[in-house]
Amino acid sequence: MANIAMQRIRREFKEVVRSDEQSIKLELQEDNVLSLTGYITGPEKTPYEGGRFHVQITIPETYPFNPPIVKFTTKLWHPNISSQTGVICLDILKDQWAAAMTLRIVLLSLQALLSAAEPDDPQDAVVANQYKTKHSLFQQTARFWAQTFAGAPGPLNPDFQKKIDKFLEVAPRADRHTAIQQLSNFDWNIDKAIEDVYKSD
Amino acid sequence: MPETDDKSEDTATFECNICLDTAKNAVISMCGHLFCWPCLYQWLETRPQGQVCPVCKAGISRDKVIPLYGRGGSKTDPREKLPPRPQGHRTEPEADYAGPGGGHRYVFGDNPHFLSFGIGAFPFGFFASSFNLAGGAGNPMEHQHRDAAGPADHQMQDQLVSKLFLWLACIFLLWLLMA
Secondary structure (H helix, E strand, O other): OHHHHHHHHHHHHHHHHHHOOOOEEEEEEOOEEEEEEEEEEOOOOOOOOOOEEEEEEEOOOOOOOOOOEEEEOOOOOEOOEOOOOOEEOOHHHOOOOOOOOOHHHHHHHHHHHHHOOOOOOOOOHHHHHHHHHOHHHHHHHHHHHHHHHHOOOOOOOHHHHHHHHHHHHHOOOOOHHHHHHHHHHOOOOHHHHHHHHHHHO | OOOOOOOOHHHHOOEOOOOOOEOOOEEEEOOOOEEEHHHHHHHHHHOOOOOEOOOOOOEOOHHHEEEOOOOOOOOOOOOOOOOOOOOOOOOOOOOOOOOHHHHHHHOOOOOHHHHHHHHHHHHHHHHHHHHHHHHOOOOHHHHHHHHHHOOOHHHHHHHHHHHHHHHHHHHHHHHHHHO
16 A cells, blocks of 8 residues: 555645745655655744754554654754754644645644643643743743754854853753753753753763 | 556546545545545454444444446456445435325325325326426436436336336225225
8 A cells, every 4th residue: 555655645745846835845865765754944923933854754554544653853842843853743643644744734733832832731741831931931941942942043052052052161062952951941951951961970 | 567657637426435446336424534444444354343434534424335336347346255335325316396206105104195195196197207207308327326226126126116106006905895
């Protein structure tokens, strides 16, 4: 039955290429039809604006009767996306999938998810908690991540940068990604972030 | 795998919503969405519970789809291991001969008033209905359906049933006279 999957992907691929939508893009990975890379741009008026986010799409043999397996490979600060692994919590990629949905719809839905988070159905509890209790800090953090990892424009938050530098001085074995992750997890409280690193060592 | 790239808008209207190819063994849901029967069958098999239309998520089931019979299709149809498409359901047109046509329905009723009416009107009702079937000119749907379900079979069956009723009515009448 992989035949129907391959045929569908070929058609869908053409559909996305032809549709000429600027905000989404689809690429084949090394001529393997069942493994693709998708790109979406961050929606306007969100912390993700101007960023370019990559998703890895794996097509199961039973596609389109089962949903594609999609995860972000660009690091992202969002309640419904794991900040560590990029795993996405989105109903249409699980039980709400329908066989008539296409990769184009999946990409557009991911874009919509960036505009409208569902903090009550979180994938990343830490991010969801920050989203609900310290929303302005959440927005600054999400923006900082989009600028750092997805190439979103604009000057980086100087306060955050200072904290990252300080973190790296105290914990020289950590890299910059770890520093950002740790500080974000602890609402940019540098003492708690460093304490946690040493605790886990 | 045939590459049908430069399709016109016209054929795209008849693409299966699941395989995105021109629908084969087409069925249509009550919500109006078109699928190949093998595609839809597999979708329904994937989700035995909570079956929904793959397009609009309206309720859907094996019994709630209508097969589409185009001209000339479905003869070389390799239905493989899949169960055949569900049958079409034919709704009778509303009868425009109100009284006597309904006669034979009351023949065996309990109510003696209807009984006598039914028997009296029966022959007329029989002729009216058989004339209507044979005339057929105002009823193109009937012809289409026969094409799909085996020609003339339907008509013969109808006639047989009518004759059977006539005989039963006669026997009943005799019995009434004897009693």
